Amino acid sequence: MSDSPVVDLVTLGQRLRHQRKSKNMTLEQLSEAVGRAPSQLSLIENGKREPKLSVLQAIAGALGVPLQDLLRPEAPSRRAGLEIDLAHFQQSPAYGSLGLPSVKGGRRLPADALESLVGLHRELNRLLTEQSATPEVARRANAQLRVDMRERDNYFAEIEAAAAGVLRSVKHATGPLSQRGILDIAAQLGFSLHYVNDLPGSTRSVTDLVGRRIYLPQVASGKGHDPRAVVLQTLGHFVLRHPEPADYADFLRQRVEANYFAAALLMPENFAVQFLKEAKADRALAIDDFRDAFGVSYETAAHRFTNLATHHFGIPVHFTRVHENGIVYKAYENDGVRFPADVTGAIEGQPICRKWASRTIFGSDDPYSSFYQFTDTSSGTYWCTVHIESTRSGEFSVTVGTPYEHARWFRGGDTSRRTVSRCPDPGCCRRPPATLVDRWAGHAWPSARVHSHLLAALPPGTFPGVDAQDVYEFLDRRA
Numbered sequence: 096m097s098d099s100p101v102v103d104l105v106t107l108g109q110r111l112r113h114q115r116k117s118k119n120m121t122l123e124q125l126s127e128a129v130g131r132a133p134s135q136l137s138l139i140e141n142g143k144r145e146p147k148l149s150v151l152q153a154i155a156g157a158l159g160v161p162l163q164d165l166l167r168p169e170a171p172s173r174r175a176g177l178e179i180d181l182a183h184f185q186q187s188p189a190y191g192s193l194g195l196p197s198v199k200g201g202r203r204l205p206a207d208a209l210e211s212l213v214g215l216h217r218e219l220n221r222l223l224t225e226q227s228a229t230p231e232v233a234r235r236a237n238a239q240l241r242v243d244m245r246e247r248d249n250y251f252a253e254i255e256a257a258a259a260g261v262l263r264s265v266k267h268a269t270g271p272l273s274q275r276g277i278l279d280i281a282a283q284l285g286f287s288l289h290y291v292n293d294l295p296g297s298t299r300s301v302t303d304l305v306g307r308r309i310y311l312p313q314v315a316s317g318k319g320h321d322p323r324a325v326v327l328q329t330l331g332h333f334v335l336r337h338p339e340p341a342d343y344a345d346f347l348r349q350r351v352e353a354n355y356f357a358a359a360l361l362m363p364e365n366f367a368v369q370f371l372k373e374a375k376a377d378r379a380l381a382i383d384d385f386r387d388a389f390g391v392s393y394e395t396a397a398h399r400f401t402n403l404a405t406h407h408f409g410i411p412v413h414f415t416r417v418h419e420n421g422i423v424y425k426a427y428e429n430d431g432v433r434f435p436a437d438v439t440g441a442i443e444g445q446p447i448c449r450k451w452a453s454r455t456i457f458g459s460d461d462p463y464s465s466f467y468q469f470t471d472t473s474s475g476t477y478w479c480t481v482h483i484e485s486t487r488s489g490e491f492s493v494t495v496g497t498p499y500e501h502a503r504w505f506r507g508g509d510t511s512r513r514t515v516s517r518c519p520d521p522g523c524c525r526r527p528p529a530t531l532v533d534r535w536a537g538h539a540w541p542s543a544r545v546h547s548h549l550l551a552a553l554p555p556g557t558f559p560g561v562d563a564q565d566v567y568e569f570l571d572r573r574a
């Protein structure tokens with residue numbers, strides 16, 4: 096992303112030619128008027144040469160148009176727009192690698208041939224882009240990112256330092272960051288904030304890098320993300336000097352870093368560590384207290400806890416966000432817990448063990464109050480604290496867990512709730528109980544709900560994406 100608008104030479108040339116023709120001037124006439132060779136002007140019109148500012152000024156004067164008009168970024172006509180697109184497509188490395196000749200977009204190219212060529216280029220580009228963002232690529236990138244996060248205990252010292260620097264620059268001295276503080280930070284970085292109701296549905300914010308304006312959604316309260324976090328995530332990309340992402344892995348890493356930056360401002364390291372230190376001394380660490388002290392969402396508090404727990408307190412942790420249907424949406428661990436994974440090492444989209452706290456909570460009598468559980472797993476016993484968040488796409492459990500010996504630092508560390516998980520032994524919960532299989536296998540036809548927002552592929556099975564046990568139990572209840 097560049098701060099200065101770049102003049103596109105092809106567009107400039109097209110605008111110039113358009114103006115010259117509309118004034119009924121030949122290349123020779125214009126060249127005489129500005130004292131340059133016709134061949135030079137031709138190169139400029141074809142976007143092959145960058146004109147000096149003095150030459151451009153002379154041309155604008157000879158044509159009787161304002162210089163700004165020649166520099167405008169739009170094509171002067173639809174035909175010219177197609178010619179510009181064709182030139183750009185043919186200059187791309189992807190086209191170059193095909194070894195095919197370039198076609199001139201000039202007058203001798205019939206309109207339908209031009210339309211057809213540009214249409215084919217657009218489609219080729221779309222297919223290539225689609226290919227580079229397949230679920231397979233996304234899963235590998237996710238898996239690699241999780242390895243990187245584990246290696247640094249999910250603590251990013253350089254982002255903590257950047258966030259602390261920003262807080263100092265607005266003289267933020269204590270406690271949670273207010274809306275006023277966020278406006279100060281944006282202003283300090285040279286951005287103004289604008290709340291609009293027509294932001295593209297696929298974006299969380301859009302930034303005009305020329306006008307330094309950040310457009311944000313007008314969020315009705317209690318719906319979706321913390322609006323403060325969205326601003327800070329956007330500013331994070333600039334503070335952390337993110338270039339345009341080169342590929343999906345890059346995109347993902349930048350997103351993690353921007354989210355980390357936002358959390359490090361909403362829950363500044365020194366105050367957060369002080370708060371947790373006191374709670375630990377009382378053996379009363381609790382994510383809900385942490386959330387309440389800083390006025391953030393439960394998930395933000397839970398995730399922020401994983402940033403600080405190992406680095407500052409030597410407590411290894413895991414974190415999951417699991418949909419009520421049992422599918423993992425997000426997960427992190429550095430405590431040895433074994434998440435279900437596919438061959439690429441990706442865990443997004445995998446069903447988590449039915450005996451784990453992130454799933455048993457949905458069957459609890461009182462799922463909305465504090466929920467704690469010890470779980471014996473194939474890699475040891477873990478203590479977990481779970482919270483349910485209701486969203487428009489269903490209910491999610493947000494879990495923070497730690498190995499048995501660290502439970503004593505947490506409120507609820509003395510819970511008597513305990514389950515045994517034998518996963519990945521398929522006899523644990525991957526296969527429906529034999530009685531249900533005998534009754535329903537071959538007699539059920541579920542139609543899968545497709546998770547278009549979940550990049551990971553669906554878990555395998557006779558009906559991909561469908562949990563057979565849930566289906567059989569459902570039919571059993573109705574039978």
Ligand SMILES: [Zn+2]
Nearest residue numbers: 448518523524
């Ligand atoms: Zn299981």
